[in-house]
Amino acid sequence: MKKFDLIIIGGGRASNLALKVSKAGKKVALIEKSALGGTCPNRGCVPSKLLIGYAHVARSIKEASRHFIDASINSINVDKIFEETNKFVSQIDSSYESKFNENVEVFRGQGSFLSNNVIKVNEEELTAPIIVIATGTRPMKPEHEKAWTSDDLFPLKTKVPKSITIVGSGFIACELANFFSAIDVKTKLLVRSQNLLSSEDEDISKIFKSQFVNNVDILFDTSINKVNYKNNSFELELINKNNEIQVHTSEALLYATGRKANTDTLSLENTSIELDDRGFIKRDKFFETSAKGVYVVGDASGIHMLQHAAAYEVNHLAKYLLKEISEALSFKYMPHAVFTEPEIASVGYSEKKAKDLQIDYVTSTTNWSASAKAMASRLEYPRTKFIVDPYTYEILACHLIGPDSSTMMHQILAVMHIDNDIRHLKDMLYIHPALSEAILPAAVEVIGKIRKYEIKD
Numbered sequence: 001m002k003k004f005d006l007i008i009i010g011g012g013r014a015s016n017l018a019l020k021v022s023k024a025g026k027k028v029a030l031i032e033k034s035a036l037g038g039t040c041p042n043r044g045c046v047p048s049k050l051l052i053g054y055a056h057v058a059r060s061i062k063e064a065s066r067h068f069i070d071a072s073i074n075s076i077n078v079d080k081i082f083e084e085t086n087k088f089v090s091q092i093d094s095s096y097e098s099k100f101n102e103n104v105e106v107f108r109g110q111g112s113f114l115s116n117n118v119i120k121v122n123e124e125e126l127t128a129p130i131i132v133i134a135t136g137t138r139p140m141k142p143e144h145e146k147a148w149t150s151d152d153l154f155p156l157k158t159k160v161p162k163s164i165t166i167v168g169s170g171f172i173a174c175e176l177a178n179f180f181s182a183i184d185v186k187t188k189l190l191v192r193s194q195n196l197l198s199s200e201d202e203d204i205s206k207i208f209k210s211q212f213v214n215n216v217d218i219l220f221d222t223s224i225n226k227v228n229y230k231n232n233s234f235e236l237e238l239i240n241k242n243n244e245i246q247v248h249t250s251e252a253l254l255y256a257t258g259r260k261a262n263t264d265t266l267s268l269e270n271t272s273i274e275l276d277d278r279g280f281i282k283r284d285k286f287f288e289t290s291a292k293g294v295y296v297v298g299d300a301s302g303i304h305m306l307q308h309a310a311a312y313e314v315n316h317l318a319k320y321l322l323k324e325i326s327e328a329l330s331f332k333y334m335p336h337a338v339f340t341e342p343e344i345a346s347v348g349y350s351e352k353k354a355k356d357l358q359i360d361y362v363t364s365t366t367n368w369s370a371s372a373k374a375m376a377s378r379l380e381y382p383r384t385k386f387i388v389d390p391y392t393y394e395i396l397a398c399h400l401i402g403p404d405s406s407t408m409m410h411q412i413l414a415v416m417h418i419d420n421d422i423r424h425l426k427d428m429l430y431i432h433p434a435l436s437e438a439i440l441p442a443a444v445e446v447i448g449k450i451r452k453y454e455i456k457d
Contacts, residue, residue: 004029004128006321007119009111009266012038013298013310014134015096020318022103029126030104031111031119036096039136040307047085047154048175052339054081055182059215059341062182066378076183078160086155112267116291130321133281133289133296134314135266137259137305144227146234147253150176161185161251165236167224168256169196171338176256177216178340188248189218190238197338201350201399203365207381208401211342227253261300278302285328287317304334333416337406342381345409347416348397354387362390362453364446368402372433377403384442386422390453393421404435411436423447 004027008014011032018030035042064071097106109122119126139149150172163186166177173189174196181187196212197205212218219238225245226237234253238246261279268275274282274290280302287295297317298310309331316329335347354361368374368382382402389396398412415424425443430436 001118001125001127002029003027004105004126005130007031007111007126007128007131008134009119009131010038010134010136010298010300011036011096011106012040012134012136013307013314014038014132015099016311017132017134017297017314017318017321018104019099021321022101024322026103028104029107029119029128030100031107031109031121031126033108033110035093036106037092038134041092042089043151043154045307047089048150048172048179049339050085050088051081051179052175055179056341058182058184073184078183078185081183082156082160089154110265112265113270113273114267116271116273116294129293131294132317133263133266133294133300134298134310135262136299136310137261140255140258140260142253142255143224144229144234144253146229147227147255149255152254163187163250164252164254165190165234165248165250166254166256168258169193169198170256170258171197171340173256174212174216174338174340176254177218178212181216182341186250187217188250189216190222190224191218191220192223194220197344199350200338200344200346201385201397202352203385204344204346204383204399204401207383208338208340208342208344211381212340215341259299259305261302263300276302285330286320287313287329304331306334306336309334332420333413335409335413337409339406342401343403343405345400345405346398347409347413348395349387350397350399351385351387354396359396360390361387361396362446362449363387364442364449366438366442366445368435368438370441371435371438373435374402374438379403382438384438386442386446388422388446388450390450393423393447393450395420395422402438408436408439411439 006021006026007029008018009031011030015036018028022028040046058076061071061073107121111119111121114120117127139151142149164180165188166173167190169191177187177189196209221241222238224236225239228235234250236248238248263275263279263281272291273294276282281289281296281300283289283296283301287297289296295317297313299305319325333347338344351363365383365385374382385399387397395416400409422443425439426447430440
């Protein structure tokens with residue numbers, strides 16, 4: 001049996017944990033069944049955003065008439081787009097492994113528990129006083145063996161389809177539908193309900209839907225009743241809420257209907273590690289599971305299923321294990337973005353959630369017309385929505401929809417992180433006429449409402 005100071009199962013964000021602990025002279029075993037780097041750089045956020053870059057350029061040309069410019073696209077080399085993306089993905093694994101020193105031993109294979117402190121991988125048994133589970137999640141299995149999930153796109157091993165049907169209404173479905181439709185792959189998005197991005201604030205998701213339907217062909221209240229695959233094509237029998245049937249064909253079928261934990265691969269029945277009712281691993285405030293010395297970070301815990309959250313947790317756990325800190329990590333906020341057109345960025349509660357929690361709040365929604373840079377886009381839909389505590393001026397939530405929302409959100413996040421008081425956004429000096437200047441009237445308006453609220457009280 002090989003002995004280590006630390007065993008890590010999952011070589012995604014936790015690769016950085018291996019790096020930091022090994023530099024402190026500790027012996028680390030890093031187990032990865034696929035490519036080092038994990039989902040984000042290999043199959044998720046990074047390559048998908050590279051694709052969206054191409055979509056953004058294509059849409060800008062297609063919508064040039066909004067700026068009184070007559071422009072057209074002669075051709076789009078979709079094969080080259082995926083070739084370049086595949087080239088990037090192919091370099092991820094080796095770039096991660098090249099960072100490790102002699103204290104890190106990488107095991108390529110599926111790790112599983114024989115007991116609380118013994119791991120089996122490739123017929124070898126490993127043990128360590130500290131074990132970290134960072135196994136992430138995987139897409140829900142498609143309903144047809146020939147259908148894809150997002151994992152099948154990176155690297156894309158087949159010819160780029162001329163047509164694709166995408167099932168789902170969340171951010172993965174919307175981002176991919178936006179990309180494929182922008183590069184002129186005939187795209188159909190199937191949505192079971194009338195809603196897109198239903199986890200977003202209701203006002204924002206309504207604006208999003210009103211704009212997104214202009215770019216992507218969507219069938220709402222529709223699901224797949226039957227799937228046939230023949231002649232390298234899918235023949236789909238679709239049914240809507242009125243039980244009306246129609247037949248639709250496409251070369252590719254992609255399901256983006258959610259993700260599940262990889263904990264079922266770990267043989268946790270051999271341990272005292274407890275799972276929640278969704279199959280994610282329970283942990284305490286120090287990320288420790290019910291098995292002493294076994295920790296879990298990232299998506300495997302099912303708490304904050306975002307790459308930036310996983311990276312933050314890994315960084316904190318490294319400091320904790322190396323005894324540089326003794327405090328538990330408490331997230332002040334958890335922002336996210338949806339990289340479509342329109343782009344969305346959000347932090348904090350939706351208004352519905354604030355109501356359900358019976359929180360006192362003041363809200364305002366303003367357009368971006370105060371910014372000449374925003375006006376230059378010639379888009380009318382961009383909005384800022386604030387939800388604020390009327391007694392403390394604390395920002396409970398901010399929701400942005402419009403170009404570069406994910407970048408603009410960091411101005412709000414800085415205030416929330418340092419001293420969460422929206423009056424800082426009103427009092428600060430803005431570069432004129434930058435896009436971020438659109439935040440100023442939003443802050444002014446909600447502060448005005450708070451003052452009226454105080455007078456009324």
